Amino acid sequence: MTDQQNLPEKSIVGVYLAAMMVLELIEIYTGLETLASFIRVLVLGLPLMALPILKVREYYLLVVSFVLGALVWRAPGDGWQALLTGLDRSAYLASFMMLMALLREGAITSPAVKTVGTYLTLQPPKRRFLALFSGSHFFSVLINLGSVSLLTPFIQRGVRGDAPLDAPLDEVQQIRERRQLAAVHRGFCWFLVWAPTAVTQAILPGLLTDIDAARLMALGFCMALVMLAVGWLEDTLVWAKTGQRLRASGQVQRAQPPQLPKRAVLSLALVCSGLIGLTVLAKTLGGVGIVSGVMLAAPIVVIIWVWAQGAEEASSDPSKAPLARYREIAFVSMPGFLREVVFISCAGFIGTAGAFLVPSDQLAALVEHWAVPGWLFMLGLSVSVLLAGHVALSPITMAVFLGSVVAHMPATPVDVTLCALAIAAGTAISSLGAPFASVVLMLSKASGYPTTTLTWTWNGLYTGLSVAALGLLYVAYTAMGV
Secondary structure, eight states: OOOOHHHSSSHHHHHHHHHHHHHHHHHHHHHHHHHHHHHHHHHHHHHHGGGOOOOHHHHHHHHHHHHHHHHHHHHHEEEEHHHHHHHHHHHHHHHHHHHHHHHHHHHOOOOOOOHHHHHHTTSOOHHHHHHHHHHHHHHHHHOOOOOOOOHHHHHHHHHHTOTTSSSSSHHHHHHHHHHHHHHHHHHHHGGGOTTTTTTHHHHHHHTTTTOOOOHHHHHHHHHHHHHHHHHHHHHHEEEHHHHHHHHHHTSSOOOOOOOOHHHHHHHHHHHHHHHHHHHHHHHHTOOOHHHHHHHHHHHHHHHHHHHHOOOOOOOOOHHHHHHHHHHHHHIITTTGGHHHHHHHHHHHHHHHHHHHHHHHHHHHHHHHHOOOHHHHHHHHHHEEEEHHTTOOOHHHHHHHHHHHHHHHHHHOOOOOOHHHHHHHHHHHHHHHOOOSSHHHHHHHHHOOHHHHHIIIHHHHHHHHHHHHHHHHHHHHHHHHHH
């Protein structure tokens, strides 16, 4: 039986999750403490709601949460407040993830998304990496992890045709599929360093309250461009001789680029413009951060997007298809995210509780004693997330943990915005090179390749180059005082 079939009454789950999202949005924009208390109760009820579908990963995280919670309770200091903060962070991250998942639901039924996705996968070899990295990056802003599950079938269908996933591939097919899937994977990972729809941007501004969000986005976007260039260069050099050999043998024919689907591109541009416009409006009128603005804008965009899709397809009653799709999203699609909601809730709580137990004052004194340069401190934050990913600590958990630790340090070698950038970059390289990251697990499930193949074999060199590039970027950023 599937997770969906094992769920309790899905309408109840759908109402429960919707109530949590709505109350979290109201609490964000009003600051009502009464709502915060009620939301904490809803967070505590999530594991009970999901009990029939939980697996080893979630049970492991729940046990760790209970153990850390007990240690925080018994530790010196205001442990009760730390526990409440952990629950608040869990609720915020869970609501953020669900609201961003709504964007995915609008995208998976969009003809424009399918048309543009197919266009990207049909690019000739010299353009393919840039097209798929950029396309995955763009789709990630709209639909987060959904970009990976969306583009992977297009890629494999283009390479394999109607052949099953376990069918043997010739050399050309193997290389083509590997390069395309790697480009999609990399494009997703580097959206984490700047996009307001990325979970990292939901985590870090809430932890490090003095962050300059606009500066963080600008520096992160520049970083993503650098990593695009590094990835393209690595892909080109690694496969240059192989490509020459295959072309010389006649196994590879020169392909003509497909025609740009202008109408589909325009349609997606309108969706993005609507998301940006509503985010700015919510931020301005509500006096909240960019991420909280995106959280309010997302469901409004999805409601309009789904209605437009249904109205375009309808022949008689333009409201019938959209209303049916709304019910499907609320009572089928969203309950299907319950395991992920439990996972991210635990990640938020574990990171907060773990940071409370770390002696931040002593850590700051040690950094000061050794006169750690700013760029090296930043690189240490990034590499810590990567290393932790190899012992099954998710990038999200480490982002919350390190963000909380930095927030409690009396002083750091660089300002909090650069600290946040380094932690976000850590989540990106961990998602590239660690086999336990969520995007790797999803890509493995969608493509059929083992997680170690996707990370160590396909992205091992690129991960190392990315770490080196981060070091150089950090030197440049700190030297320029940006």
